[in-house]
Amino acid sequence: MFTKSYYLLRSTHDGQYLAAKPRNIENSQGFLMLFKADHEALSYVNQHAAEVANRFSVEPISGQQLKQMIDRWGYAGVGVVNDPLVPEVEFLSKQ
Template sequence: MFSQVYYVIRSTTDGRYLVAHPEINSETTNSTGYLLIFSQDFEALSYLNTHGKDVANRFAVESVPGSQLKNLLKRWGFAGVGVVRDPLLPTIEFFAQI
């Protein structure tokens, strides 16, 4: 995981990352969210163009080395990551930060 490069989607207007806020149950809602990460840059672009075509021009895809991922999660206060396995459906696996 540390040697791999991941791709994230970031707003060009305010610098925020694209996150997911899954509802585990009605009583527990995580306000910080899970950072969505992709294994390839074209998957991130495909996700953005499929699910946000009206606002796609307001976002950019950035690469993040796996070695910096943990620091990024801490700095922004994310609950963990959401690994997007299929950008078209989308299929996302959520992993909490340890």
């Protein structure tokens, strides 16, 4: 996981990254959503949030930077999006 490059969706409004937040865990930053390609990130936001798609930008991140970002922002782990249209997401906890 740390040798690959991924893509993130970041809000141009407040700078927050797209994260999945579990309903049953209070005060959690959630899981940082990762995409394997930039076009998959765009497909995801256009399919599931078309009305706000123009408020997001796609940013690349190396696998080496990923752990530092998870720790810095306090994420519980990552959600790797395998299919952006369904969506099919594999959640991985940092523990």
